[in-house]
Amino acid sequence: MKLVMIIAVLGLSLISSFAISDEDTSISGKAFPEVTFDKVQEIFGHNLDTDDTVLKTLLLAIGMDHTTTKSPNASQRIGIPYIIHDGPAYWVRRLQSGDNSLEVLVNNALLLLYTIENIPKAKETAFILLKASAEKGYWPADYYIAEVNLEEHLTQDYLSATPSTGLMDNPTKTIAKDTMARYNRCADMGFAPCQFRIGFWLSGSPKSLSDGLNILRAAIHTTRADTRYQGVLDGAMIMAAREIVFKGKQAGIDSVVREEYANLIKQQLAVLSESGNRREDGFAEDK
Template sequence: MRLLGILAALSLSLFSSIAASESNSPAEKPFPEVTFDKVQEIFGHNLDTDDTVLKTLLLAIGMDHTSTESPHANERIGIPYIVHEGPGYWVARLKSGERKLEVLVNNALLLLFTKEEIPKAQETAFALMKSAADKGYWPADYYVAESNLSKRLTVDYTEGSSSARVMDEKSKVIAKDTMTRYNRCADMGFAPCQYRIGFWLSNSTKTLKDGLDVLRTAIHTSRNDTRYQGVLDGALIMAAKEIVFKGDQVGMDKVVREEYANLVKQQLAMLGKAAKESEKK
């Protein structure tokens, strides 16, 4: 059966109901065999995406996979394992009722990145990622939180007042859940989640100091890990500006604020230089 057929069937059946059962799977974790042709056959050029959330999701999965402290070390999660076994293998395990973490996440990745057009792919991928997050997989927490932030935390207050109040209450529940998810992945040292929390908290006078402290932590995290280069440049600059402009409100020393002002100049200069070099190529 072609990839389109099996994924379409999977998406339509799972969108209505995501079961909670779980069964055993192979204990061994063979080294995945990946070739460019195999990747192209399944994903086309979709892995080279401009979507910040999807790029960062892949980064999170890779960071968790290589962490010596990850509780998911034995899980075969990620693009290499999808390519190695083939889409049909992962879809079949899910259709059989298996809900192991690697099955949930890899099927979600298939739906998010496949070159095929799959009905309700985004909705089903979200449901699978939410199930994975509820099992303690922090990269899935990041994806669910980002999806909530962009798609579910916007209220149209131009509608009737009663409707607006209902939506507002619903948004509060979603916002609380979203912050909890960001906190979980921030606790794992994931800089994108630290930035989200920092900006969220610094937007309120009551939590401004906490927010700026979190932003300083996020900047430190992203500057000390080369894997974030080119991914969080914009967030780093925005965070440093936030510290410069609001630091005096919480008694931050002028010298410290000047350090972040210089960091902004340094980062902008680096980005400008990179842009010029790119134009020459």
């Protein structure tokens, strides 16, 4: 579907959901808009506190890009705070008018993915908008597109760490190549989830096992060095450490290093267990 058609469809769907007023379309020009919890609830409900790993990680990627001093997108007003501050109708109207700037594409995609409104083909349209955003060099969009490709085309089981093995037809090979390129772009930006994906992908083949384990080690280091990943990549870090422990000998990783990762697994499992116990205690107190 061409972008101009998307604009027309999206405009009809969203305009009917979000009433437009002069207040909605006014812009204050704040660099870091302040938003209230009530306003968040009004537009997104509890959808920002999602259990969907991809949607949760997409928000993390957008936030990290926005706060990175070297980001090429520093001037863009991208993200949930800008959507709330300016009003959904403002962003929809800009897209409807033919504005294909990066901030307009991404913010309309976020509206479609997280709004409490029931909008037909919201996920499909968001995918197209984010794909267009990725073509403009926006790496968080590359992450999302790669994850959707992996889920829908390259794995039998989405919870699996690596794409399905076996022979691929030519269309699937093309998607696989595109997906790896997207993961590489966001991994180059230092985004740990993409580093994990590449590491798991490569470690699934004997020919690239050594490279895969080295990337997993780098991903673990990235995750542990940045507190913003806490509670987001715990499972991925444990899986990566296990991969290193069980396959490390084949790749020439010595026993001392493998033991370090075995201890890391124990530490992470203990942290997760303690966190689970605290949640259970909290539920008990609420009752």
